[in-house]
Amino acid sequence: MKYPTERATNRLAIGLAVLGLVLLCPARSEAYAGPGAGFAVLSSFWTIFVAFLYSAYAFLTWPVRHLLRSIRRRKAYGKAQIKRAVILGFDGMDPELTARFIAEGKLPNLAKLQEQGSFRKLRTTYPAISPVAWSTFMTGVNPGKHNIYDFLARDLKNYLPFLSSAEIRGPKRTWKLGKFTIPLGKPVIKGMRRGTPFWHWLGKSGIFCSVIRVPVTFPPEKFPGVLLSGMCVPDLKGSQGTFCLCTTRHGGEKFREGGVRVPITPNGTALHSYVPGPEDPLSGSSGGELRVNFEIRPDLGKKLARMTVDSEKFTLKLGEYSSWIPVKFKAALGFSARGICRFYLKELSPEVEVYVTPVNIDPGRPDLPISHPVTYSIYLAKLFGPYATLGLAEDTWALNEHVLDDNAFLAQCYANHEDRERMLFDALDKTRQGLCACVFDTTDRVQHMFWRYLEEDHPAARAVPPDQRPKVIESLYSRMDVLIGRVMTQIDKETLLMVVSDHGFKSFARCVNLNAWLHQNGFLALKEGKTESGDWFEDVDWSRTRAYTMGLNGLYLNLKGREREGIVQPDEAATLKEELRSKLHGLIDPASGRVGITGVFDCDAIYAGPYVDNAPDLIVGYGDGFRASWDSVMGKVTSQIFEDNLKAWSGDHCIDPRLVPGVLFSNRKIVDEKPGIVDIAPTILNLFGLPLPGHFDGKPLTVAMEGAQ
Amino acid sequence: MASFNPVGLPNSFIHAFRLDLPTGLVVVLSVVVGLLMVVVFRYTSDQKAIRIAKDQLKAHLLAVRLFQDQLPVVLSSYARILRGTGPYLRLAFRPLLFVIVPLTILIIQLDHYLGWTGLPTEEPFLIKAHVNGPDGLNTADLQLPVGLKTTAPPVHIPDDNEIVWRVVATNPGKYEIHVGSSDKTFAKSVTISKALERISLARLQGQFWERMLVSTEPALSSESRIRSIEVGYPARSISFLGLEWNWIWLFFVLSLVSGFLFKSILGIEI
Numbered sequence: 001m002k003y004p005t006e007r008a009t010n011r012l013a014i015g016l017a018v019l020g021l022v023l024l025c026p027a028r029s030e031a032y033a034g035p036g037a038g039f040a041v042l043s044s045f046w047t048i049f050v051a052f053l054y055s056a057y058a059f060l061t062w063p064v065r066h067l068l069r070s071i072r073r074r075k076a077y078g079k080a081q082i083k084r085a086v087i088l089g090f091d092g093m094d095p096e097l098t099a100r101f102i103a104e105g106k107l108p109n110l111a112k113l114q115e116q117g118s119f120r121k122l123r124t125t126y127p128a129i130s131p132v133a134w135s136t137f138m139t140g141v142n143p144g145k146h147n148i149y150d151f152l153a154r155d156l157k158n159y160l161p162f163l164s165s166a167e168i169r170g171p172k173r174t175w176k177l178g179k180f181t182i183p184l185g186k187p188v189i190k191g192m193r194r195g196t197p198f199w200h201w202l203g204k205s206g207i208f209c210s211v212i213r214v215p216v217t218f219p220p221e222k223f224p225g226v227l228l229s230g231m232c233v234p235d236l237k238g239s240q241g242t243f244c245l246c247t248t249r250h251g252g253e254k255f256r257e258g259g260v261r262v263p264i265t266p267n268g269t270a271l272h273s274y275v276p277g278p279e280d281p282l283s284g285s286s287g288g289e290l291r292v293n294f295e296i297r298p299d300l301g302k303k304l305a306r307m308t309v310d311s312e313k314f315t316l317k318l319g320e321y322s323s324w325i326p327v328k329f330k331a332a333l334g335f336s337a338r339g340i341c342r343f344y345l346k347e348l349s350p351e352v353e354v355y356v357t358p359v360n361i362d363p364g365r366p367d368l369p370i371s372h373p374v375t376y377s378i379y380l381a382k383l384f385g386p387y388a389t390l391g392l393a394e395d396t397w398a399l400n401e402h403v404l405d406d407n408a409f410l411a412q413c414y415a416n417h418e419d420r421e422r423m424l425f426d427a428l429d430k431t432r433q434g435l436c437a438c439v440f441d442t443t444d445r446v447q448h449m450f451w452r453y454l455e456e457d458h459p460a461a462r463a464v465p466p467d468q469r470p471k472v473i474e475s476l477y478s479r480m481d482v483l484i485g486r487v488m489t490q491i492d493k494e495t496l497l498m499v500v501s502d503h504g505f506k507s508f509a510r511c512v513n514l515n516a517w518l519h520q521n522g523f524l525a526l527k528e529g530k531t532e533s534g535d536w537f538e539d540v541d542w543s544r545t546r547a548y549t550m551g552l553n554g555l556y557l558n559l560k561g562r563e564r565e566g567i568v569q570p571d572e573a574a575t576l577k578e579e580l581r582s583k584l585h586g587l588i589d590p591a592s593g594r595v596g597i598t599g600v601f602d603c604d605a606i607y608a609g610p611y612v613d614n615a616p617d618l619i620v621g622y623g624d625g626f627r628a629s630w631d632s633v634m635g636k637v638t639s640q641i642f643e644d645n646l647k648a649w650s651g652d653h654c655i656d657p658r659l660v661p662g663v664l665f666s667n668r669k670i671v672d673e674k675p676g677i678v679d680i681a682p683t684i685l686n687l688f689g690l691p692l693p694g695h696f697d698g699k700p701l702t703v704a705m706e707g708a709q
Numbered sequence: 710m711a712s713f714n715p716v717g718l719p720n721s722f723i724h725a726f727r728l729d730l731p732t733g734l735v736v737v738l739s740v741v742v743g744l745l746m747v748v749v750f751r752y753t754s755d756q757k758a759i760r761i762a763k764d765q766l767k768a769h770l771l772a773v774r775l776f777q778d779q780l781p782v783v784l785s786s787y788a789r790i791l792r793g794t795g796p797y798l799r800l801a802f803r804p805l806l807f808v809i810v811p812l813t814i815l816i817i818q819l820d821h822y823l824g825w826t827g828l829p830t831e832e833p834f835l836i837k838a839h840v841n842g843p844d845g846l847n848t849a850d851l852q853l854p855v856g857l858k859t860t861a862p863p864v865h866i867p868d869d870n871e872i873v874w875r876v877v878a879t880n881p882g883k884y885e886i887h888v889g890s891s892d893k894t895f896a897k898s899v900t901i902s903k904a905l906e907r908i909s910l911a912r913l914q915g916q917f918w919e920r921m922l923v924s925t926e927p928a929l930s931s932e933s934r935i936r937s938i939e940v941g942y943p944a945r946s947i948s949f950l951g952l953e954w955n956w957i958w959l960f961f962v963l964s965l966v967s968g969f970l971f972k973s974i975l976g977i978e979i
Contacts, residue, residue, distance in 0.1 A: 065778065208776075208778065376775060380768075383765065430775075432779065432782075433779075
């Protein structure tokens with residue numbers, strides 16, 4: 001039997017569609033297969049189409065790009081002694097502990113690296129604080145030239161602190177519409193670190209760089225390469241990490257810092273709570289907070305809870321973290337902010353408690369730029385799934401405040417660490433020539449929080465018998481050693497591998513309230529009738545105060561003409577500094593008989609550069625076992641100068657920098673005996689054959705080119 | 710004759726968009742089917758796996774852009790895009806298994822209404838009969854009701870065992886013609902109308918699948934000498950956005966558009 005050709009085709013198409021055999025044919029079959037098939041076909045073909053469109057573009061422009069690249073690379077690699085440099089940064093890796101563990105045979109890969117190449121102590125910066133040291137690492141200059149002296153800097157107008165590395169302000173212009181204040185434009189993000197990171201010099205010369213999570217790279221700066229910002233990236237609230245404890249318990253003290261308590265309220269068979277978010281952008285100065293509500297349905301029998309957050313539904317077992325959950329904070333008029341957070345089911349009975357991590361900027365849909373180019377954070381999110389973007393992503397405050405226990409904190413640390421390992425190995429794969437630099441924070445956070453178990457008599461661990469103390473730090477170093485081993489298998493002879501830390505670590509058993517000492521020694525005065533002061537010098541009488549401290553190591557004169565209520569005449573400054581130095585140096589802790597302060601350094605002598613005016617006047621170097629007290633850091637004046645540190649945060653490095661050098665491992669022999677972190681940038685530029693900028697303070701290290709030979 | 714509206718499409722809708730009934734019907738059906746498809750897709754697919762597969766593809770696309778000056782990276786990204794397309798297609802086609810049968814039945818039924826138009830009056834059309842063996846051609850006979858008439862003697866095509874009559878209708882209506890051979894006579898409907906009607910293109914002997922696609926009438930007896938009776942209805946063309954469409958193409962495009970729209974609104978990964 002015959003039908004007209006058109007009809008026959010149609011019938012054939014229907015028949016084939018029924019069989020599902022011609023879903024890719026350009027006939028009417030797609031229609032019969034329905035939109036489902038259409039979606040699949042269109043989406044995948046669209047991907048391939050875009051890929052090949054880009055290929056065509058790349059192919060057509062290839063000759064020009066190749067020519068330009070050849071010219072640049074000839075220039076770039078013409079004098080290069082290496083094809084690739086891989087720098088693994090382990091924040092806070094301590095040379096003494098490393099040497100000890102190597103000697104005990106616990107770090108075979110670092111031992112191998114030491115044998116093949118070099119292991120040196122690495123001079124750190126004054127002060128030995130991560131943002132300061134890593135800024136020096138990347139710029140090759142002293143803090144007087146990069147303007148970072150601490151996490152915090154002080155506002156001379158009101159003696160209040162602000163974040164030293166970046167400033168985020170609302171948009172310049174707003175439009176008042178009834179009760180709404182509509183922002184016109186994006187928030188203004190201003191980087192405060194000065195100086196040029198060495199990867200900018202490399203990039204400009206045609207050497208590709210992948211830079212991952214190096215501290216103080218927020219906001220990300222443009223350069224020819226890819227960069228994911230690290231320490232100092234804020235959370236969605238704009239803070240450096242504000243966790244949330246949702247609880248049915250009433251009362252409870254306000255957290256000292258870093259967290260908020262949110263009530264869980266019963267609603268029928270379910271419990272309701274919320275994740276506090278950023279300020280409502282439309283509320284103007286009234287500061288309304290945006291929230292994302294969530295529901296908890298506990299199942300006591302199975303020891304789990306069913307959670308509903310927005311459209312996401314998931315089940316959480318007791319003592320378990322969720323994956324990263326997207327949250328959308330909705331304001332009026334269609335404004336919204338997107339973030340991600342993880343939930344941890346802390347308790348189900350008799351009370352219900354859920355810990356929520358700080359709300360991180362969503363790397364897949366960043367509301368603030370956290371990478372260069374912006375698509376790099378998106379690329380990583382697509383490739384590996386959502387990941388922590390907060391600068392200080394490991395929630396040390398939650399452990400300090402006993403909201404998380406040791407295991408929950410470690411689980412969080414290592415989950416973040418695994419994400420970064422994946423990023424590192426992807427960067428290694430993508431950067432076959434050039435620079436690949438990645439900094440891991442885990443070493444710093446874990447040592448801060450678990451040093452107490454290393455010491456027999458640490459005040460923060462007295463309740464735990466020595467034989468029950470977990471070997472967290474030993475295990476941490478072993479884990480890093482395994483990572484280094486994996487990297488070593490992926491590099492060739494033309495690759496320089498450096499393992500760098502910005503500082504080492506020491507015990508933090510005793511707190512020194514320097515403001516208390518200043519008060520008791522007549523340098524700082526309190527208002528009439530006061531014997532102590534609240535946070536940020538609340539009760540300080542500035543008209544009679546000559547010196548004060550805030551932050552971790554800085555000591556400031558209340559200088560006339562500089563501070564708002566300064567009283568110290570500029571010509572008296574040198575004498576006052578000398579007096580402070582002589583009195584503080586060698587300060588003894590009466591309880592232990594140990595030296596609490598081993599050095600006080602005049603910033604006029606240790607810094608040079610255009611930003612020295614922003615520096616503290618003196619840097620206080622605490623002794624081994626001591627650090628600025630928690631109160632002193634926050635501008636509080638107490639009656640006690642020395643006290644025990646009872647917090648889980650039990651190890652530190654914000655002490656005399658001479659006591660906490662970092663590490664430098666290299667797969668090549670390094671001739672220099674006393675390298676400094678300031679020398680890394682010039683060394684890398686030198687190895688790639690680039691001229692060194694004249695303003696560098698560091699000197700290129702002498703590196704042998706044949707490994708152990 | 711009253712026009713038939715198989716989905717009860719509101720006339721107000723038709724008028725509001727200045728559409729004729731078939732076009733309006735296709736538009737509404739496409740939107741509804743697009744919505745249903747994404748909902749079915751949501752519940753029958755592995756949304757998480759699809760999201761991951763898509764994200765991987767997007768990541769490799771971004772890699773091509775981010776690392777464009779590194780040829781090995783670009784080439785390996787292309788390879789990964791091609792490799793990743795297979796698993797994504799596999800995941801995206803799974804929901805198809807759940808909808809293919811009902812959707813095919815729906816489309817076949819709609820094709821009876823939308824694929825063909827009724828015949829006009831005063832314009833000749835062909836009626837064909839296929840018979841078993843050349844002998845049947847001589848005994849085949851067409852009986853027309855009042856309102857239809859032949860305009861020429863039948864044409865015998867022995868090579869195809871086919872006999873063709875040219876017929877013209879004088880009045881609109883639903884007619885029943887009879888084609889007989891020596892043993893038996895069979896009826897076949899003929900629709901003379903401008904309205905939307907259910908059209909049966911042919912009456913067939915056996916051939917279940919083919920009958921399902923083109924016929925709405927009972928099968929011819931398997932012992933009969935007549936294998937099929939066909940009426941030459943013209944294919945329907947639908948005007949939309951200044952273009953003439955076959956309804957299935959229009960349905961395909963609109964249901965896709967509506968599906969993509971609804972998937973964004975409902976947050977469904979496809």
